[in-house]
Each structure stands twice: as C-alpha cells, then as structure tokens.
Amino acid sequence: MDQHEAPILDGLVEHRQLDRYGFTPPGHRQGRGADPRTLAALGRETFQADILATAGLDDRSSSRGLLKKAQSLMAEAVGAEQAFFSTCGSSLSVKAAILAVTRGTGEILIGRDAHKSVTAGLVLSGLQPRWIRPMWDSELHIAHPPSPDAVEAMWQRHPDAAAALITSPTPYGTCADLASIADICHKRGKPLIVDEAWGAHLPFHDDLPTWAMSANADICVVSVHKMGMGFEQGSVYHVQGGLVDPVRLSQCADVLATTSANVILYSAIDGWRRQMVEHGHEELARTLDLVETVRTRIEHIGRFHVLRDELVRKEASHDLDPLHVLIDVSQLGISGYQAADWLRAEQRIDVGLNDHSRIEATFSQADGDGTADRLLQALTALAQASATMPAPHPMFLPEPSDLEMETVMHPRDAFFGPVEVVPAEDAAGRIAAEQITPYPPGVPAILPGEKINGKVVEYLRSGVDAGMVLPDPADPSMKTIRVVQE
Ligand SMILES: Cc1ncc(COP(=O)(O)O)c(C=O)c1O
Numbered sequence: 001m002d003q004h005e006a007p008i009l010d011g012l013v014e015h016r017q018l019d020r021y022g023f024t025p026p027g028h029r030q031g032r033g034a035d036p037r038t039l040a041a042l043g044r045e046t047f048q049a050d051i052l053a054t055a056g057l058d059d060r061s062s063s064r065g066l067l068k069k070a071q072s073l074m075a076e077a078v079g080a081e082q083a084f085f086s087t088c089g090s091s092l093s094v095k096a097a098i099l100a101v102t103r104g105t106g107e108i109l110i111g112r113d114a115h116k117s118v119t120a121g122l123v124l125s126g127l128q129p130r131w132i133r134p135m136w137d138s139e140l141h142i143a144h145p146p147s148p149d150a151v152e153a154m155w156q157r158h159p160d161a162a163a164a165l166i167t168s169p170t171p172y173g174t175c176a177d178l179a180s181i182a183d184i185c186h187k188r189g190k191p192l193i194v195d196e197a198w199g200a201h202l203p204f205h206d207d208l209p210t211w212a213m214s215a216n217a218d219i220c221v222v223s224v225h226k227m228g229m230g231f232e233q234g235s236v237y238h239v240q241g242g243l244v245d246p247v248r249l250s251q252c253a254d255v256l257a258t259t260s261a262n263v264i265l266y267s268a269i270d271g272w273r274r275q276m277v278e279h280g281h282e283e284l285a286r287t288l289d290l291v292e293t294v295r296t297r298i299e300h301i302g303r304f305h306v307l308r309d310e311l312v313r314k315e316a317s318h319d320l321d322p323l324h325v326l327i328d329v330s331q332l333g334i335s336g337y338q339a340a341d342w343l344r345a346e347q348r349i350d351v352g353l354n355d356h357s358r359i360e361a362t363f364s365q366a367d368g369d370g371t372a373d374r375l376l377q378a379l380t381a382l383a384q385a386s387a388t389m390p391a392p393h394p395m396f397l398p399e400p401s402d403l404e405m406e407t408v409m410h411p412r413d414a415f416f417g418p419v420e421v422v423p424a425e426d427a428a429g430r431i432a433a434e435q436i437t438p439y440p441p442g443v444p445a446i447l448p449g450e451k452i453n454g455k456v457v458e459y460l461r462s463g464v465d466a467g468m469v470l471p472d473p474a475d476p477s478m479k480t481i482r483v484v485q486e
Pocket of ligand 1 (some may be wrong): 198
C-alpha cells in the first residue's frame with residue numbers, strides 16, 4: 001500500500017474543494033449556523049471538517065472505502081493483521097475486546113491494575129473477573145503489570161477463563177513481559193488482550209518497549225490521543241492470529257459505539273499514521289534524547305528524584321517507556337497533589353499523574369527544548385516555593401495485601417442490585433456497589449462486588465483530605481459509600 005496516502009484526510013479536503021452541501025446532520029452546516037462566539041472560540045475550520053462519515057466524507061454506501069483503506073494502511077504500518085478506528089476512546093475499544101473474546105459469559109483473567117474503563121466492562125457484561133496479581137511495589141506504593149508467573153498461576157486456577165487481559169504500559173510507563181505472557185496464553189489456546197492505551201507510539205521506535213502486536217498479543221487497544229498526535233477519544237484496536245474473530249470484534253464495537261463517528265477524529269488518526277511512517281522514527285529518536293536530558297536536568301535542580309531504575313527490575317516491571325517522567329517530590333516536603341496544584345496555579349503547567357509523593361510529566365514527539373525548558377523552570381520555581389508551603393496532609397498507605405479484596409459477587413449484580421448508602425466508617429466487611437477510583441491514574445481501588453477492607457477506606461478518606469480526586473463514587477468526599485443491601 002502507498003503509506004504516503006491519507007485517504008480520510010484527502011476525502012475531507014476534497015469534500016471542501018467540491019463545495020458539497022448536506023441536508024443532513026450535522027445541522028451546523030460546516031459552521032454556517034453556529035454562533036459567532038462559538039466560531040471564534042473553535043475556529044470555522046473545525047466546523048468545516050465536521051462532516052458525516054457516510055453521505056458526507058464518503059457516499060451513502062461508503063463505496064469508496066475511505067475508512068476501510070485508512071484502517072488497512074494503519075494495520076500495515078504497525079504490522080497488525082487488521083486495525084479498526086474508534087471515536088469513543090480506548091474506553092470503548094477495551095469493552096469491545098472483552099465482549100468479543102468472552103461472548104459475554106463466563107470468566108476472564110484480568111490484571112487487577114486495570115483501568116476503570118476495563119472494570120466498567122465487567123459491570124456491562126456480567127463476566128466473572130479472575131484477578132491476576134500485579135507486581136506490587138510496597139515501598140513506592142505502585143502497581144506494575146503482572147509477571148508471566150502470576151498469569152500462569154491464574155490459568156492453572158481458572159483454566160476455563162476465556163482470555164487474559166493485561167495493561168501495558170501502565171500510566172507510570174511500566175511494561176509487562178508481553179511475549180512471555182502471550183506464550184503462556186497461547187499454550188492453552190487462549191487469546192491475550194493488551195490494554196496499550198498508553199502505547200500508540202511504541203511500534204515506531206526500537207528503543208521503546210515492545211509493542212503488543214510484536215509480542216504476539218491477539219488484540220491490542222491504543223489511545224491515539226495519549227502518546228500519539230490524535231484528538232481526544234481517537235482509539236485504534238488491532239487484531240491478529242486465529243484466536244479472535246475480527247468480525248465478532250468489530251460487531252461488538254458496533255453494538256457499543258456511536259452511529260455518528262467524528263470524521264475529525266478519524267482524519268487525525270489517518271494523518272498521524274502517515275506522519276509516523278514518514279517521520280516517526282526520527283521524531284521519537286529526538287524525543288528520547290530530549291527526555292534523557294530532561295531527566296538529568298530535573299535531578300540537578302536538587303530535591304527532585306526522577307524514577308527509573310526502581311521501576312525496572314525483577315520485583316518491579318519488565319520494561320519502562322522513558323517518555324513517562326515520574327518525579328518524586330517528597331524531599332520538598334510536599335505531596336504530588338500540592339505540587340500539581342501549585343504548578344497549575346503559579347506556572348500554568350499541568351502535569352498528568354499525581355499522587356501522595358509524585359507527579360508525572362509525559363513527553364511526546366510534540367515536545368522540544370522550549371517546552372522542556374518550561375517544565376524545568378517551573379520545577380525550579382516549585383523547589384523554591386515549597387519552603388513556604390504547608391506540610392502535606394498525612395495519608396494512610398495500605399499494604400498491597402489490603403488492596404487485594406475478595407470479589408464475592410459478580411460486579412454487575414453488585415452494581416445493578418439493591419443498594420444502600422452507609423457511612424464510610426461502617427463500610428468495612430460490606431460488598432461494594434460502586435467503583436471508587438483515584439484519578440489519575442484511574443485504577444479502581446474498590447470495585448462493585450468486592451468485600452470492602454477498612455484499610456482501603458482509610459487510604460481513600462485520607463487521600464481525599466490530602467488532595468486525591470475520586471470522580472466516580474456517588475459521594476466523592478468519601479463520607480458515605482454505596483454498598484449492596486443486606
Ligand atoms: C490504561 C488505560 N486504559 C484505558 C484508558 C481509556 O482510554 P480513553 O481515554 O482513550 O478512553 C485509559 C485512560 O486513561 C488508560 O489509562
């Protein structure tokens with residue numbers, strides 16, 4: 001295929017050049033009807049690019065196959081057998097993958113460090129999760145992806161599970177030994193799904209961790225907006241091998257997806273694939289060099305520690321994506337929450353992941369010396385300002401074993417069944433009826449169907465006091481919790 005082509009982008013440009021006009025949605029008619037203040041904020045071109053995918057970009061039967069061609073180009077570019085675009089984020093793609101491999105019944109093995117979009121898939125599907133133990137670092141209080149041994153142990157206990165699902169890279173950038181895990185699954189004739197939401201860039205540079213398709217995974221899901229150059233919500237799921245039926249997979253996505261896919265999102269994915277084929281290696285090489293310098297320069301400011309060696313070792317993870325720059329701020333005498341809030345308020349810098357002792361800056365090929373300098377200057381100012389900042393609110397950090405709560409009910413039954421709201425201090429021993437997720441990174445601490453451990457409640461309550469954000473429980477202040485009615 002000609003990887004210099006970008007069929008969706010070209011179709012979009014042609015639509016504009018031919019001055020097509022649709023008496024169809026979107027009703028704004030390429031911005032003609034939009035309020036001038038909206039146009040001023042979003043730009044007329046945004047509206048011009050917002051056209052229907054069928055009977056707009058392509059004709060009413062999609063006879064030109066623009067989307068299909070763009071997906072085939074993507075599959076070829078990254079070495080997958082098939083690729084499918086989604087405009088509903090990896091949040092939808094992982095659910096489609098789960099439904100496709102399980103057919104909606106039975107058990108699935110899942111690393112317990114899964115993102116809330118994966119665990120929400122359990123509520124939706126009614127599946128029985130069999131949790132694979134992550135590699136817990138009880139000193140750093142970080143969960144890394146499960147080891148191959150942990151996956152093997154779970155297959156021995158639950159040989160009838162339909163598939164295994166692993167998150168790699170994690171939001172910390174730590175990666176699983178996917179090739180060994182795929183091998184373990186395949187020896188049993190079972191597919192491996194990899195939630196690689198953070199790994200869209202991995203196929204395009206050898207110095208980055210192995211990407212899931214090269215490690216023989218059967219399905220892998222990426223968010224193009226996280227580490228690639230796509231718009232928010234742009235996701236691609238890839239499939240290969242004979243264990244997953246691609247038709248079932250795309251039909252599972254179809255039952256969940258919007259019928260009004262956003263062509264702007266598709267176009268950005270298409271354009272990004274061409275960019276990566278043409279320039280990805282050199283752009284990522286430059287970014288990898290930049291990040292090495294940034295890591296050293298942050299250490300030189302003093303009292304910041306950039307984590308690396310402690311994240312990649314036998315007891316931690318198999319590999320690390322160095323573009324995740326995880327910075328320990330505890331020597332400044334402040335928490336990661338305080339650091340993140342101060343950087344936003346005083347330096348107009350937002351960081352991604354933040355927790356009791358760390359902040360994370362993720363770098364992409366869009367970054368350069370200018371943005372790196374901005375981060376360095378902001379961190380230098382933070383180091384100075386920290387002297388006058390209040391001491392962080394003390395947080396109770398549980399042991400890994402406290403976090404491994406027993407799933408005593410199907411997540412779906414717990415979520416949809418009769419619930420009652422109890423004071424948090426009375427919740428220990430009750431079955432959770434809601435998902436409670438510190439965000440970021442988005443890994444639920446409590447899931448529907450789990451028997452609540454009081455130490456986890458203490459962790460979350462002290463976390464909220466310290467600045468932790470919990471977007472999903474009914475009571476984000478954690479004074480009360482929804483539990484299954486007794
Ligand atoms: C590991 C992981 N999986 C899935 C998702 C969901 O991705 P999206 O935001 O594209 O829906 C996220 C989002 O942060 C994530 O971190």
